[in-house]
Amino acid sequence: MEKGEAGGVVLKSILPVLTVIGAILLFWLVAVVPMNMHLVADQAQRDGLKVTPDAPAARQEYSGTGLALRNLHLVPLTYSFVRPTLPAPQQVAGEMYATIIDKKITSKRSLIYHGWVTLAPTLLGFFIGTGLGILLAVGIVYSRVMDRSVMPWAIVSQTIPILALAPMVIVVLGSMGVQGLFPKSLIAAYLSFFPVVVGMVKGLRSPDAMQLDLLRTYHASNTQGFWALRLPASMPYLFASLKIGIAASLIGTIVAELPTGAKAGFGARMLVGDQYGQPLVSWAALFAAALTAAALVGLFSLIERMTLKRMGMQAA
């Protein structure tokens, strides 16, 4: 009975997710045909297959859908084209399987290898960003001067396009001899400190006047108030921020890899795929990055749930 109910709950929470995934997959599958039809038709003609109309210029007059309706026999080929405009889901899955599971981790084509190259600076940057964010938030909450001065700059910092800033940082640090992990971590930290500052300031200020008055009646010091009241009260806010921050860190690292000629990492794979006409490589890296982000956010959700449960609170 109880097991059945638990199963029902799981089904209830998974069903909406599956429905959305199903809808996206369906849309994707349908889109593959018109997106690739012109390329497939050209290739088919070269291979000696019958194509209507058979003049390439005439085919340009038709939309992808129109062409597909006139060449129904070519439709299956759009799902297995080698250099598609839009790869089919199973092609991306196949590429991911090949580069994640079949390839040795030591191989330069292994996505696990590239994933680690991206993940390491992501985590380092996230820890730097989170630490900095928490310190700034504590400063803002306890110091009037910092409250007035830091927050506007924190907001301004996030209005600078990271795509413009990243190459500058990497180049400047590179000319100073700092290379590899650290410059990328810096970009990751730059993106992840902000949600932590905002969340922690709100969290540290979440105790109401009565709770602060209560500590005053105990003649508690600021330090005691911080550890006993403000910090625990800020936990739900902190976790919300951490989940945004870790995803932002990963994006920061990938962005740092993109314009700087990085040789490894998810960002490098996406770029290689684009530049050498291997869309499957780009797509596989894209999905691997998304899965990594989801796993990281999921991990923090889990830690959040365990922490709040231990604290006798419910996760938001």
Next chain:
Amino acid sequence: MQVQKVQAIEDTHRAASVISAQGLNLTFQTNDGPVHALRDVNLEIEQGDFVSFIGPSGCGKTTFLRVMADLEQPTGGTVTVNGVSPEEARKNRAYGYVFQAAGLYPWRTIGGNIRLPLEIMGIPKAEQAKRVERVLELVDLAGFERKFPWQLSGGMQQRASIARALSFDADILLMDEPFGALDEIVRDHLNEQLLKLWARTEKTIAFVTHSIPEAVYLSTKIVVMSPRPGRITDVIESPLPKERPLDIRDTPEFLEIAHRVREGLRAGHQDE
């Protein structure tokens, strides 16, 4: 010579008073102009008194309590708590304060919440455990130490917050409408328990309420206040005995005091 004698008498009088207010004024500066929260308030609270402050909203009863607790600063006059300024009294941890809401930390167990002031005051662990056990028993919550606040009813949470205020053994208990948010039946029960607790601990209690029966039932002294400006209109010494079963509320003496409180409140209203 004569002056000295008067001074001496005043000194001994003050020594007997746990809380003493003289010519107390408090004006809040707001955007709509000054608000006279307290005007010319004089009051003596003796050791072991149970004093209720009653009056409509805005009469300054809570403000007065907060002044005693050094949570508000008066703009004129003097207050002493245990013979010293409220600030010094607060730093000596001379009083326990109970707010209208229990305000228990949701991430601490009931025991953990009661330990909070003890931890802040640096009381040794073994002593903490003893005190938690003792005050939980005082408020009839023995066995709930490991429960989290959300597992308790509103009335039980408020009892836990009283236990928290009792845990560090201050002589004075300041209570700001502690039962205001509870239903009548729970409130009756808690009033009865509070009286027993007061008799056992011999604390001096200042209690803000806007329930006439509650004020009359609990108090040895009832301070009737009226608003705009907040001031004391009547101080009633209760002739009721210390032992008070709940049905004392149906006796003529009880009803007579309640009547006088009501008259006082009405008089304050007509002044407007």
